[in-house]
Amino acid sequence: MEHEILFPLLCKTAQGSKDDFAELYRITSPQLYAVALKLLKRPELADEATQDAYIKIWHNAGSYQRAKGTVLTWMVSIVRYRSLDLMRYHNVRNEVELNDDEPSGNDSGPSIKLGAEQARLSECLDELDGPQRQAIHLAYINGMSHQEVVNHLASPLGTIKSWIRRGLQSLQRCLSI
Incomplete structure (x- = not known):
């Protein structure tokens, strides 16, 4: 779409x-x-x-x-x-620390009135596996480099890149429905 x-x-x-x-x-x-x-x-x-x-x-x-x-x-x-x-x-x-106990897309900062598209994106993010969601949040929302995500999550660079790539592909599929 x-x-x-x-x-x-x-x-x-x-x-x-x-x-x-x-x-x-x-x-x-x-x-x-x-x-x-x-x-x-x-x-x-x-x-x-x-x-x-x-x-x-x-x-x-x-x-x-x-x-x-x-x-x-x-x-x-x-x-x-x-x-x-x-x-x-x-x-x-x-930088905001995310852990799997916190729902994605919610923080205690200023609330942003989400439109239908942002709400859909939030729903699609919630459907991702925990590590994929966290890696995407750290990289795209918190603005960390891949190396910073590696250090934060204590996982190899190839794994982080795979989580992000597969997560973005899943988001793309979810948003196109």
């Missing part, structure tokens, strides 16, 4: 279509903003990261490679890297 909508919009964005870029923004901005806010914990920094990510998406739409993942995954990685840059710059890194 996501691929059927976002890929054509991204292709037309790569050709310079402002209307298609605006539609891509309308559809994806809640997810990208949520990722940035989760990482940065501050709305003004999340706004900055999201805006910077969309500028990068506009300029680099033609460099998207289908073989490396979905359009949304590509876009999330852009906002994630921009958020990490801002975290380093502003020194606001707040």
Whole structure:
């Protein structure tokens, strides 16, 4: 489903279509903003990261490679890297320890009103195996590098990468239903 909508919009964005870029923004901005806010914990920094990510998406739409993942995954990685840059710059890194006793997607921080898409993503995350869910949370939500996840979970790098890859594949299948 996501691929059927976002890929054509991204292709037309790569050709310079402002209307298609605006539609891509309308559809994806809640997810990208949520990722940035989760990482940065501050709305003004999340706004900055999201805006910077969309500028990068506009300029680099033609460099998207289908073989490396979905359009949304590509876009999330852009906002994630921009958020990490801002975290380093502003020194606001707040790592949250996750353990299997805590439900995923819930924290004691500021609550974000989740739309239907975010609620669906949360449901799909809850369906993942514990190690996959935790590795994805640490890497994509807490902004840890693969090596930091290795150290945090005391598991080999290959295992961490496999958990993340299989978890993202499961999320993709779940979200496309």
